[in-house]
Amino acid sequence: MTNPVLIGGAGPAGLALAIGLAKAGLEVVLIEPQDKHRLAEPVFDGREIALTHSSIAALRRLGAWDKIPAENVFPLVEARVLNGKSSLALSFDAGSANSRQLGSLVSNCDIRRALFATASEQRNIRLLDDVRIEAVRTNPHQAQVTLSDGSEHCGSLLVAADSRFSSIRGLLGISARMNRLGKSMLVGRVKIEEDHGGIATEWFDNGQTLALLPLAPKQASAVVTLPDGEATRLAALDTVALGQELTRRFDRRFGAMRAITSLHCYPLTTTYAHRFMAERAALIGDAAVGMHPVTAHGFNLGLAGTERLVRLVRSGIAKTGDPGHPIVLKRFQAGHRSATWPLYAATNAIVGLYTDDRLPGRIVRQLGIRTARLAPARKAVSRMLMQGA
Helix, strand or coil: CCCCEEEECCCHHHHHHHHHHHHCCCCEEEEECCCHHHHHCCCCCCCEEEEEHHHHHHHHHHCCHHHCCHHHCEEECEEEEEECCCCCEEEEECCECCECCCEEEEEHHHHHHHHHHHHHCCCCEEEEECCCEEEEEECCCCEEEEECCCCEEEECEEEECCCCCCHHHHHCCCCEEEEEEEEEEEEEEEEECCCCCCEEEEEEECCEEEEEEECCCCEEEEEEEEEHHHHHHHHCCCHHHHHHHHHHHCCCECECEEECCCCEEEEEEEEEECCCEECCEEECHHHCEECCHHHCCHHHHHHHHHHHHHHHHHHHHHHHCCCCCHHHHHHHHHHHHHHHHHHHHHHHHHHHHHCCCCHHHHHHHHHHHHHHCCHHHHHHHHHHHHHCC
16 A cells, blocks of 8 residues: 655645545645644634635635635735826736636635645545654655654655745755845735725835735725834734824825734745755645745645646556656656746746835836736736636
């Protein structure tokens, strides 16, 4: 009998991969430092995920989509980009009679809850919670891990799915391109006076980047990106002062804003692993590619990567009986790099341009928005936003 697949990390990518492999008939051991109660009922963390149509279809195939309450799914019908004080906006919509929206917004905690519930229904997924992987050894035939409780486990394949700061990636000897931006993203829910109309707004202003993500009527997620020190100060404000500060920063574009949650702070670091595979091992999710949130594609890329790996593992089993065969891993690496690198590089270029507050940068930004307003460019970006990788 084939050894199980070992997955380090029970975040969305790890859970999605575990479910996909289990549905393909494989035995899976899921290893996670958090305890199962926190996995089953994740707390609200401020993050709202912009799901593409492709990602929603993937969650349906896994059996997780129907576990997300319909009232917690919010339509994203359009996205607008603003630059400084200019009234010129760059807009993207579905542009198709087949769909009225770019995608849907769902809280990260709701997605995690649905995926964990789905994984719990799979008899061939074994969860080892409240432990972490402390040592890794691989050979041409298997991967072996030693856990923090002293136990050892062997598998035909080890998959790292443990965040952009992946310790498993390091244990495998895989380095990563890491860019610590010196800025933090603050996210939380607000009430607004002016209705959002299902439109997400991204505003590149001098010294800050702002976004408003549409949720329920006159309710939204406010996203503020600031230098680390300023972000820490903002996160410490009480709800009344926070609402006033957000109203000022958003220049009353949505009327008065009232904070209904605290702001959650996430220091921004982008990562791109130099390899997505090692002997008997693969990287998925943020362990492989940690995107800047500006294009909202991190989760979508991660989910696409899990589907890609499941397809190749199934093919490998059919041909060789071995889910961790080198050919499987090489094909996964080649396919996932070609799917992720152009978007990763383009996103970083956009971030560099749109956060450059010098006069030449502001001029180039405005010219870029004028050019991108042309129909072919707008349609190309809209397709990217709707489909993901």
